[in-house]
Amino acid sequence: MFELLKEQPKDKILALVQTFREDKRPGKIDLGVGVYKDAEGRTPIMRAVKKAEQLWWNAEETKAYVGLAGDPAFSDAMIDLVLGDAVPRDNVAAVATPGGTGAVRQAFELIQMANPNARVFVSDPTWPNHLSILKHLGMEVVLYRYFDSESGSVDFNGMLEDLGGMRPGDVALLHGCCHNPTGANLTMPEWDAVIALLNDKGAVPMIDIAYQGFGEGLEADAAGTRAVVKGCPEVLIAASCSKNFGIYRERTGILMAVHHDAARKALTQANLAHLNRQNYSFPPDHGARLVTLVLGDATLRADWEAELEAVRQGMLDLRTQLASELQRLSGSDRFGFVAQHRGMFSRLGLSPEKVEELRRDHAIYMIGDSRINIAGLNAQTVPILAKAIVEVGA
Numbered sequence: 576m577f578e579l580l581k582e583q584p585k586d587k588i589l590a591l592v593q594t595f596r597e598d599k600r601p602g603k604i605d606l607g608v609g610v611y612k613d614a615e616g617r618t619p620i621m622r623a624v625k626k627a628e629q630l631w632w633n634a635e636e637t638k639a640y641v642g643l644a645g646d647p648a649f650s651d652a653m654i655d656l657v658l659g660d661a662v663p664r665d666n667v668a669a670v671a672t673p674g675g676t677g678a679v680r681q682a683f684e685l686i687q688m689a690n691p692n693a694r695v696f697v698s699d700p701t702w703p704n705h706l707s708i709l710k711h712l713g714m715e716v717v718l719y720r721y722f723d724s725e726s727g728s729v730d731f732n733g734m735l736e737d738l739g740g741m742r743p744g745d746v747a748l749l750h751g752c753c754h755n756p757t758g759a760n761l762t763m764p765e766w767d768a769v770i771a772l773l774n775d776k777g778a779v780p781m782i783d784i785a786y787q788g789f790g791e792g793l794e795a796d797a798a799g800t801r802a803v804v805k806g807c808p809e810v811l812i813a814a815s816c817s818k819n820f821g822i823y824r825e826r827t828g829i830l831m832a833v834h835h836d837a838a839r840k841a842l843t844q845a846n847l848a849h850l851n852r853q854n855y856s857f858p859p860d861h862g863a864r865l866v867t868l869v870l871g872d873a874t875l876r877a878d879w880e881a882e883l884e885a886v887r888q889g890m891l892d893l894r895t896q897l898a899s900e901l902q903r904l905s906g907s908d909r910f911g912f913v914a915q916h917r918g919m920f921s922r923l924g925l926s927p928e929k930v931e932e933l934r935r936d937h938a939i940y941m942i943g944d945s946r947i948n949i950a951g952l953n954a955q956t957v958p959i960l961a962k963a964i965v966e967v968g969a
Contacts, residue, residue, distance in 0.1 A: 645671025675815025727912025753918025
């Protein structure tokens with residue numbers, strides 16, 4: 576039987592990670608993998624998370640299953656964090672998932688169950704795993720324009736024109752903040768225009784929000800998602816705790832389904848629990864428990880928010896430094912958009928050939944489409960990157 580299996584496409588990001596590890600050159604720079612790193616190149620455990628682990632180690636008395644949907648307290652805490660008071664709690668069905676990726680996968684499967692003919696409109700570009708999962712599930716994908724490489728900004732007119740092709744029951748996949756891979760985000764007036772278009776077309780928004788707190792701040796980063804929840808009758812939201820709580824390996828995420836008609840919540844909740852049962856039965860609890868403890872304790876939450884804000888500000892400082900250094904060395908403001916982007920990523924607009932030249936001649940690793948992880952830099956490596964970019968003639 577196994578001889579009938581076919582070779583699967585390699586994940587380009589994971590392949591780049593392996594190539595980086597095998598590179599023996601000193602001073603190599605990894606800007607590829609999408610994991611936050613501090614100035615020393617570490618992905619630290621956040622202070623509040625560490626304290627919550629110590630508290631839970633003393634308090635935990637059983638490793639029994641929690642429930643198909645996960646701990647209700649985790650859902651309550653995350654719904655409050657992401658949605659605030661945008662919608663009554665009784666209007667939100669939710670399940671804990673193995674990371675944000677698990678939430679995305681469950682959302683796509685729920686869409687498929689509800690409307691097998693639904694097309695999913697996806698930004699061009701997007702996180703590659705969006706497309707990989709949709710392909711695996713056999714769902715129809717329609718790309719919509721999103722990023723203008725020349726200006727480094729959102730191609731909003733192109734986006735609206737392409738989303739204008741949606742039909743009732745189609746789904747528009749949107750990034751809640753800190754767009755991956757471009758770092759270019761919608762303004763609030765643009766969010767309002769998208770909401771109006773979705774309602775006019777009878778389409779359903781699905782929001783992937785994986786970087787809340789990394790862009791403009793916790794509340795500001797949730798503003799677009801909250802506007803969609805207020806303005807659209809049905810919304811799916813996949814949220815991740817990997818980045819803003821730094822608990823990547825704990826695989827902690829949540830899928831929310833919002834209805835303005837609260838009577839539909841019970842049916843949706845039952846279907847979400849059914850999907851969990853089919854895929855992995857009970858979701859992991861340890862990371863979810865830590866998030867619940869942090870968000871539910873005033874002291875821990877204040878410390879978490881302070882550390883998260885320091886992380887956010889550090890990335891903004893690196894963006895400003897890189898844009899300024901590129902302008903100084905090149906005499907051009909071509910890369911000024913880097914300072915305007917938000918989150919861990921920016922897409923520099925370099926050709927694949929220039930990206931390869933940076934790897935080959937300067938030991939600087941980035942994704943082939945020139946997406947860089949800003950958090951892979953520090954104050955000492957920013958000038959090295961800027962000099963190399965200018966030297967390859969980018």
